[in-house]
Amino acid sequence: MKFSANLGFLWADRPLPDAIRAAKAAGFDAVELHWPYETDAAEVKAALDETGLPCLGLNTRRGETNGLCALPGKEAEAWAAIDEAIVYARAIGAGAVHAMAGFAQGMAAEATFCDALRYACDAAPDLMILIEPLNRYDAPGYFLTTTGQALKLIDAVKKPNLKLMFDCYHVQIMEGDLTRRFESLRHAVGHVQFAGVPARGRPDEGEIAFDRLLPALGWDGPLGAEYKPGGDTDATLGWLDGYRAL
Structure with a gap:
């Protein structure tokens, strides 16, 4: 199996180019980002080129509302955030943009989100646009939860480059039955992430046996390690070599 280091959590205490180098040294096959906008894209691209690691994707800005794309009345800001993410993604060669919905509820929010997703998909047909359900405990009030x-939403928007980010951590907390659920959604999945449940720590701790689950999913792309190391990232990587060999 192949793995991607989510640098929003892993090596977050280092400048982003150094975190990319650390991911390479640790044996990861790819990286993914949260909000890299304070780092010049040219510096990130240089580190990616130096290491040979692909960048799978990044998020639109979260602001104070955990995203903007489903907030009625914030359309101009949301679309500007989408544009910013697309420009940055293209500059570093990333393959996807996660359009963050934000804290909102109701039919107006759903319509606003669908409009933003259509805009994103049309603006970047060369990129994958991802949406990710977040659990209601970590992100109370977030629009997208299941x-x-x-x-x-994917069925309503009807764009071929709109896909689901299947985060095992969030899905387990909200819905469970990960293996069957993933199989039923495989056609819509664009990326897979994982972390230990319920603490969102290293994947070999918690209630999910990822050493059995991840091979069972049969996902061909790099699996995104998006967990909170709670200290020195390198000290938490005892799982990586064993999982790669599965």
Whole structure:
């Protein structure tokens, strides 16, 4: 199996180019980013070129509302954030943009989100646009919370480059039954992430046996390690070599 280091959490105490180099040294096959906008894209691209690691994707800005794309009345800001993410993604060669919905509820929010997703998909047909359900405990009030809701949005928007970010951590907390659920959604999935449940720590701790689950998913791309190391990242990587060999 292949793995991607999510540098929003892993080596977050280092400048982003150094975190990319650390991911390479640790044996990861790719990286993914949260909000890299304070780092010049040219510096990130140089580190990616130096290491040979692909960048799988990045998020739109979260602001104070955990995203903007589903907030009625914030359309101009949301679309500007989408534009910013697309420009940055293209500059570093990233393959996807995660359009963050934000704290919102109701039909108006759903319509606003769908409009933003259509805009993003049309503005970047060369990129994958991802949406990710977040659990209601970590992100109370977030618009998108379940895979069923995400699939409804994907069906409504009807764009081939709109896909689901299947985060095992969030899906386990909200819905469970990960293996069957993933299989039923495989056609809509664009990326897979994981972390230990319930603490969002290293994947070999917690209630999910990722050493059995991840091979069972049969995902061909790099799996995104998006966990909170709670200290020195290198000290938490005892799982990596064993999982890569599965």
